[in-house]
Amino acid sequence: MARRKKGRDVHGWIVVDKPAGPTSTAVVNKVKWAFNANKAGHAGTLDPEATGVLAIALGEATKTIPYISDALKAYRFSVRFGQATNTDDAEGTVIHQSDARPSDAAILEALKPFRGDIMQVPPKFSAVKVDGQRAYKLAREDDDFELSARPLYVDEIELFDRPDADHCVIDMVCGKGGYVRSIARDLGEALGCYGHVEWLRRTWSGPWDAEDGVTLATVDELARTEALDDLLRPVDEGLGDLPELRATADGAVKLRNGNPGQVFPGDAEYGDEVWVSDNGQPVAIGVFRSGEVHPSRVFNL
Structure with a gap:
């Protein structure tokens, strides 16, 4: 029998204005608990006494962490x-x-x-x-x-x-x-x-300023409520530096199954790494070749 997941499926980014004192891991654990999320991670450690932007990914947003970690x-x-x-x-x-x-x-x-x-x-x-x-x-x-x-x-x-x-x-x-x-x-x-x-x-x-962040006090205050969910940022905010291409209807189906899928023409050249959307939602990250994207990561949203 498969083990039951702990927590719920919740996807997106939350930008915390980290206070001095807690470790980055402690902040991630606090956020994960507050959202009752089954998966969480951060994009770039801050020392315990450091403050400022600590971007935390939940659920499928964790697949975009490398693109924020590599950003300036x-x-x-x-x-x-x-x-x-x-x-x-x-x-x-x-x-x-x-x-x-x-x-x-x-x-x-x-x-x-x-x-x-x-x-x-x-x-x-x-x-x-x-x-x-x-x-x-x-x-x-x-x-x-x-x-x-x-x-x-x-x-x-x-x-x-x-x-x-x-x-x-x-x-x-x-x-x-x-x-x-x-x-x-x-x-x-x-x-x-x-x-x-x-x-x-x-x-x-990356795309987030410290002024965009929420405090840990706010996370505590709104924990396990819909009001906290309202603070979530879209998964694709973690993909801002990658070109976006839109999938065709058939291409979206194929990409979701992990296969190369057709996309509409856009601002990408052969061999570029891109992300693909369908009806405004991210479907996959992959390499654009001859009208198709060959996926390396697939989103389950």
Whole structure:
């Protein structure tokens, strides 16, 4: 006998303006419970003390998570100069100190090498795996290990504010896999004064701004009600960067069965990855070839 699903079939995105404190996983679990959903996931982890956009997919929307995870994301964060910590943020223990403080001009100059395609070493207190174990676990046990540098695309990084000599506020837009804590650490090292992240906010992610988000208090207040369902965003909001093609009636049937299906002409070229709609609902994601889409993911909506 097949196991009965826990929860209900509910599909779409909800954008949470995450508060400081809970982990991303805890927020996902809270949202999943509030919707009584059988499936949920998020598109991009935020550190517990970070705030801002945490986009959570429910049901069939989880199939679009890779397209949001790969999208550009924007952060605003404060760098505290004069101190390095073992976690590269304010939660850690201070391990190095300096009385030096950079000028605004020095900060502007030091930011230049952080633009474009860069290599970045993740913080030791991170979820990166080392020989099958999470780096943060090894770090807590004081194991001696090194992490390899990883590529990161930084679209923009600018000095937003300089409230005092000890701090600066940075705006950054970057691709997948970026660690803001590493940026703060490396900026402090480049300026010869050390540095760590004091606070961090994800201001937008893909198509969603932090101002679009709902609070966890609202999720709690509206849990298990139709009013919470009204906050759901369509599944296809997670597919904004892919061209949309409309299926023919016969093509929609074939695509839903996992077979290549015919689509109407649209803004796509041979070999493009696209998503296909039928009567406004997403049917499949796939590759467009000679009037047909060959599906890689099929939606059950």
